[in-house]
Amino acid sequence: MKTNLKMNDVSKTEFLNDVAEEMAKLLKKPLPAVMVMLDDCPMCMNRSEDTVVFSEFRYVLPREFADNKSGFLKQFADTMLLVIQKHTKVDPYRIYMQFTEMDRQSAWRYTE
Structure with a gap:
């Protein structure tokens, strides 16, 4: 994830932990198998530097879906x-x- 929002270390940690926990639930993966990154960087959208967030999520589709x-x-x-x-x-x-x-056969697997 990337954002231009300046966050203190506690806020960043809480945000990353919440994202990781929700992803673990959604993807049916153990929490240690979920990686989350957050970069703060200059960003502009529609000539505005108001807060913006870009997130890229890579996943293996859970079998039940x-x-x-x-x-x-x-x-x-x-x-x-x-x-x-x-x-x-x-x-x-x-x-x-x-x-x-991500293709299940070629993705790294923590557990099945």
Whole structure:
């Protein structure tokens, strides 16, 4: 994730922990298998330096969603939107999320 919002160390840690916990639940993965990164950097959108967040999520589709990928992605996006807004108070129109599905056979596996 990248944002132009300046956060103190406690806020960053709480944000990263919340994102990791929600992702672990969504992806049915143990928490030690979830990596979350946050970079603060200059960002501008529509000529404004108001708070903006860009997030890239890489995932292996949980097996129970094999026939409902769009439902899974909606749940994933809705959950991450709530967590991001909770910690940043950013306008939802200034949050961009990119989702990349990893092939189960070629992805690193912590556990099955």
